[in-house]
Amino acid sequence: xxxxxxxxxxxxxxxxxxxxxxxxxxxxxxxxxxxxxxxxxxxxxxxxxxxxxxxxxxxxxxxxxxxxxxxxxxxxxxxxxxxxxxxxxxxxxxxxxxxxxxxxxxxxxxxxxxxxxxxxxxxxxxxxxxxxxxxxxxxxxxxxxxxxxxxxxxxxxxxxxxxxxxxxxxxxxxxxxxxxxxxxxxxxxxxxxxxxxxxxxxxxxxxxxxxxxxxxxxxxxxxxxxxxxxxxxxxxxxxxxxxxxxxxxxxxxxxxxxxxxxxxxxxxxxxxxxxxxxxxxxxxxxxxxxxxxxxxxxxxxxxxx
Amino acid sequence: xxxxxxxxxxxxxxxxxxxxxxxxxxxxxxxxxxxxxxxxxxxxxxxxxxxxxxxxxxxxxxxxxxxxxxxxxxxxxxxxxxxxxxxxxxxxxxxxxxxxxxxxxxxxxxxxxxxxxxxxxxxxxxxxxxxxxxxxxxxxxxxxxxxxxxxxxxxxxxxxxxxxxxxxxxxxxxxxxxxxxxxxxxxxxxxxxxxxxxxxxxxxxxxxxxxxxxxxxxxxxxxxxxxxxxxxxxxxxxxxxxxxxxxxxxxxxxxxxxxxxxxxxxxxxxxxxxxxxxxxxxxxxxxxxxxxxxxxxxxxxxxxxxxxxxxxxxxxxxxxxxxxxxxxxxxxxxxxxxxxxxxxxxxxxxxx
Numbered sequence: 001x002x003x004x005x006x007x008x009x010x011x012x013x014x015x016x017x018x019x020x021x022x023x024x025x026x027x028x029x030x031x032x033x034x035x036x037x038x039x040x041x042x043x044x045x046x047x048x049x050x051x052x053x054x055x056x057x058x059x060x061x062x063x064x065x066x067x068x069x070x071x072x073x074x075x076x077x078x079x080x081x082x083x084x085x086x087x088x089x090x091x092x093x094x095x096x097x098x099x100x101x102x103x104x105x106x107x108x109x110x111x112x113x114x115x116x117x118x119x120x121x122x123x124x125x126x127x128x129x130x131x132x133x134x135x136x137x138x139x140x141x142x143x144x145x146x147x148x149x150x151x152x153x154x155x156x157x158x159x160x161x162x163x164x165x166x167x168x169x170x171x172x173x174x175x176x177x178x179x180x181x182x183x184x185x186x187x188x189x190x191x192x193x194x195x196x197x198x199x200x201x202x203x204x205x206x207x208x209x210x211x212x213x214x215x216x217x218x219x220x221x222x223x224x225x226x227x228x229x230x231x232x233x234x235x236x237x238x239x240x241x242x243x244x245x246x247x248x249x250x251x252x253x254x255x256x257x258x259x260x261x262x263x264x265x266x267x268x269x270x271x272x273x274x275x276x277x278x279x280x281x282x283x284x285x286x287x288x289x290x291x292x293x294x295x296x297x298x299x300x301x302x303x304x305x
Numbered sequence: 306x307x308x309x310x311x312x313x314x315x316x317x318x319x320x321x322x323x324x325x326x327x328x329x330x331x332x333x334x335x336x337x338x339x340x341x342x343x344x345x346x347x348x349x350x351x352x353x354x355x356x357x358x359x360x361x362x363x364x365x366x367x368x369x370x371x372x373x374x375x376x377x378x379x380x381x382x383x384x385x386x387x388x389x390x391x392x393x394x395x396x397x398x399x400x401x402x403x404x405x406x407x408x409x410x411x412x413x414x415x416x417x418x419x420x421x422x423x424x425x426x427x428x429x430x431x432x433x434x435x436x437x438x439x440x441x442x443x444x445x446x447x448x449x450x451x452x453x454x455x456x457x458x459x460x461x462x463x464x465x466x467x468x469x470x471x472x473x474x475x476x477x478x479x480x481x482x483x484x485x486x487x488x489x490x491x492x493x494x495x496x497x498x499x500x501x502x503x504x505x506x507x508x509x510x511x512x513x514x515x516x517x518x519x520x521x522x523x524x525x526x527x528x529x530x531x532x533x534x535x536x537x538x539x540x541x542x543x544x545x546x547x548x549x550x551x552x553x554x555x556x557x558x559x560x561x562x563x564x565x566x567x568x569x570x571x572x573x574x575x576x577x578x579x580x581x582x583x584x585x586x587x588x589x590x591x592x593x594x595x596x597x598x599x600x601x602x603x604x605x606x607x608x609x610x611x612x613x614x615x616x617x618x619x620x621x622x623x624x625x626x627x628x629x630x631x632x633x634x635x636x637x638x639x640x641x642x643x644x645x646x647x648x649x650x651x652x653x654x655x656x657x
Contacts, residue, residue, distance in 0.1 A: 038457070078644075086648035091396050091457050092598055096643035099591065103636030107348060110631045217633060222465045229458055268473035275462045282454040 005261075007137045009253050014138075015211055016256075017249025018145050019044070019203040023227035024234065024241045025155050026199030031231055032159055033192035034172035034296045038094030039079050040200050041224025042101020047072040047204025049105040052215040053112050061120045065144065065205045072201020073194045075101065080193040084186050090298050102218055109215045119213040120144060120206075142210045144202065149242060151199075156238040168192055172294035175301035185301050203227075222275065229278040233285055235292040251277045333649060337641035344637060350628050358627055359620035369619075371505040375577070376615040379404070379586070381514035381607060382569035383593025385521060386438075386562040388602040390446075390456070392525065392534040393541075393554055399445060399460025400566040401590025402467030403438035407567020408574045409471050410437030412490060412581040415497035415574070416479065423496035430497060430571055431513075438567015439560040441467060446559030450552035456559065464590070472583050479581065490581040499576035508576040513568060518604040534558070566590060587632075592618060595639055599646050614639070 023040055030037050037043075051068030055061045079097045082088040120142035129139040159165040168188050170178035175185040207223070208215055230248055234241040255270040263270075342352035363369045383400040390397045410433040418426060445463065448454040472488075481491040501508035525531040536544040537551055545551055569589060574581050592614050599614075600606030621635030 038461070082644060082648055088647035092643070093647050095398060095591075095594065096640045096647060099595075099636045099643065100640035103634050103638075103640060104344075106631040106633040107344070107637065217631065222462070225458065225461045229462065232458075266473050266477055268469045268476065272466050272469050275465045278462055279448075279454065279459055282458065283448055 005257065009250065009257055011137050011140075012253025012256060013246055013250040014141065014145060015249070016252035017245040017247075018148050019206045019211065020223060020227055020230060020248055021148050021152065021241060021245035022144075022199045022203035022206065023224060024230045024245055025152055025238055026196035026203070027227055027231045028234065028236055028238055028241060029155060029159070029168075029192050029199070030196040031236055031297055032172045032294055033168050033189045034175065034294055034299065034301070035083060035189055035193060036090050036094065036228075036298050037076070037079060037097070037193070037196065038091055038225070038228060039076070039097025039101065040094075040196075040227055041220055041222065042098040042105075043072045043076050043197055043200035044204035044207065044220045044224050045101040045105040045218065046075045047201030048208035048219060049109040049112075049204075049215060050201070051205030052115075052117070052208040053108060055117050055119075055209060056112055056115045061117070061209050064209055065120075065202060068205035069198045069201040072199070072204065073197035076193050076197025076200065077190070080190050084189050084193075098224070106217045109217065112215050113217075115215070117209070117213060120210040142206075144206045144210060152238045152242050159238065164188075169294070171301075172296060175296055179301075200224075226274055226278050229282055232293075233281050236294065248274060248277065329649075333645035334642065337638065337645050340641050341638045345630075348630075350630065355624060355628055358623050359616065362623055363616045363619050368505070371507050372619060373612070373615045374511065375506050375508070376618055377608075377611045378508075378510050378514055379569035379573055379589045380593055380596060380611040380615055380618070382517065382565045382572075383590050384596035384600065384607045384611060385514070385517050385593075386442075386564075386566035386569075386590075387594050387597035388600070388604075388607065389521070389562040389565065390555075390558045391597065391602050393537045393551070393558060395446075395449065395555060395558060395562075396457045397442065397445075397460050397559065397562050398457055398594055399442060399463050399467075399563070399590070400593045401586060401588065402460070402464035403442050403563040403566035404570035404573070404586055404590050405467040405471045406441040407434035407438035407564075407570030408581060408585055409467075409474065409570075410434055410567065411571035412474075412479070412493075412574055415493045416490060419494045419497065421496065426496045427499065427575070430575060431568060434567045434569075434571025435564035436567070438570060439564035441567070442559045442563020443556055446556035449559070450555040456555075468583075471581065471585065475581055475583050481580070488583055492580050493575065497575060498579060499572065501576060506577065508572075510572040510576050513572065517565060518607065522604045566593070569593075587618065587621070588636075592639060595643050598643060614642075617642075 023044055026043075027037060027040055047068035050071035051064040054067040055064035058064070075097070078100075079093055082093040082096075083090050122140055123143050123146065125139050131139070159169060167178060167183045168191075170181070170183065171185045171188045178185055178188075204220065207219060212219060226248060230241060230244045234244045251274045255273045258265065258270055259267050338356070342356070345352040345355055361369075363373050383404060386400045386403060387397050411430045414426070414430045414433045418429065421429070441463065442460070445454075445456045445459040448459050449456040475490060476488045479490045481489055483491070499508045499510050525534070533544065533549050534554065536547065536549060537554055541551055570585065573585055573589075578585065596607055596610040596614055599610040617635060617638055620638075621632060624630040624635060625632040
């Protein structure tokens with residue numbers, strides 16, 4: 001009994017944590033280049049709706065994921081234009097992007113409410129999936145779950161072990177220095193935001209194609225903001241984000257498990273758990289984070305005129 | 306004192322720029338409406354008819370116009386809720402949640418103190434609304450003042466908590482047993498209802514935004530507090546060395562901002578709904594954020610922007626009812642307007 005509920009909790013955390021981790025990795029990428037994107041919520045919604053509608057139309061969830069990633073990237077480029085080209089305030093632009101995503105996804109998704117899809121296939125791994133306990137807990141997911149940890153490692157490697165990543169982080173720390181070293185801060189920031197958009201779009205697609213297998217207006221319900229909090233919790237590090245996403249996914253899974261088991265607490269109070277956990281964790285970790293954040297985060301590079 | 310030639314020249318140049326700027330500004334608004342029209346066209350709707358419907362049903366009739374005024378009341382207050390903390394660069398995105406908590410506190414008063422006469426009860430409900438929204442926002446103020454959590458993130462997250470809390474009370478302990486399956490509280494007694502003007506829904510609550518904006522203008526431009534806020538907004542380090550307590554201002558301004566949004570919540574339950582429901586606000590807190598950014602925190606600008614966005618908000622209802630669009634589609638137009646405003650304001654502040 002306890003074993004099975006622990007198992008359920010773990011696999012629930014993995015399922016709920018996966019979209020969070022994709023989104024967090026994207027946000028880490030952007031923030032390392034000095035750009036805070038609160039519009040992640042909107043990017044995820046665009047990914048969710050484009051992924052879902054493409055899957056309904058074509059019957060192929062793989063195409064859905066691809067379309068979602070592209071939609072997320074293009075959508076995030078609008079934000080890039082505002083904050084890089086037009087030097088607009090990043091926080092307000094991010095919120096504008098969120099509004100745009102909420103509205104546009106509702107408009108696109110309206111005909112697809114109630115549509116049925118099979119969703120992403122479960123990928124069975126020979127031998128491993130047949131193990132008695134670990135098999136059902138760890139090896140019965142869709143392909144996006146298996147890919148998320150390798151992608152986190154890839155992001156980590158790209159940021160910390162490539163010339164490109166070094167330049168990107170230099171832009172986030174001190175754009176003038178990067179500029180003086182012959183790098184183009186604007187181009188690097190666009191690249192970071194494009195990749196962040198790809199990941200945000202995939203996060204949304206996982207939510208609509210694998211977790212919920214349906215489309216509903218504003219179905220991300222603040223997960224984009226939770227991911228922004230998760231970036232701070234992870235200290236802007238892709239590998240720490242894995243643990244963070246599992247913890248936050250755990251909060252969502254715990255709340256669902258308690259509701260399913262009929263724990264006599266109002267579902268509305270249980271739903272608060274992920275948000276309260278985000279706030280609590282930020283408050284506890286907050287004091288130490290100042291030294292880790294990219295130094296020019298949220299500021300506008302105005303050239304060296 | 307006379308102007309030097311350079312100063313006069315400079316003044317002339319900025320004046321000329323101001324004209325060009327405002328023409329371009331309105332051109333950009335037109336651009337936002339145009340992009341939305343193209344989107345409507347792409348989704349098989351007739352944009353000309355949609356805009357015609359929006360304007361005729363809002364500005365074309367007395368009833369429609371009075372509805373715009375009714376919507377301007379909460380919008381002006383939630384915009385002020387963003388504008389007040391923004392004096393010291395605090396970004397309050399929690400207007401929606403603060404509005405809900407203000408409504409929650411006011412509802413508690415209306416349901417439990419329902420034997421009091423109106424002349425005591427109504428002011429008391431206003432105080433409760435302000436207190437609810439204010440205390441809720443102060444949590445974010447304290448978290449920020451301690452340097453723990455950015456107020457942007459905490460106010461955003463607390464929106465969800467606030468709305469869930471209202472849902473908890475409305476579906477649970479405060480649910481009206483007589484209203485079958487509808488999640489709502491019992492109807493307020495008449496002493497807890499703000500009176501409205503004959504034949505319209507325009508209600509006594511309209512004095513609050515006016516008073517708030519006048520007071521805001523006065524405090525900001527004529528008092529020591531306004532000066533100190535400008536000092537903090539201009540150069541926090543210099544202000545701190547002059548003995549101004551920045552963290553006290555952070556908490557205080559978040560309290561005032563949240564209080565104003567909470568007052569909007571009290572007005573909505575007392576004058577419009579007459580009871581607490583989960584669908585209390587069609588996003589007034591978020592639209593207020595937009596208004597404040599459009600106006601740059603300027604009181605008169607807030608009124609003008611609130612007027613425009615009240616039309617857009619009402620337009621959202623029309624698009625939903627007459628054109629079969631989802632209710633939140635109007636958020637696209639809101640976002641487009643904010644995009645053009647932000648891209649005009651770009652480049653203020655930043656590192657070189």
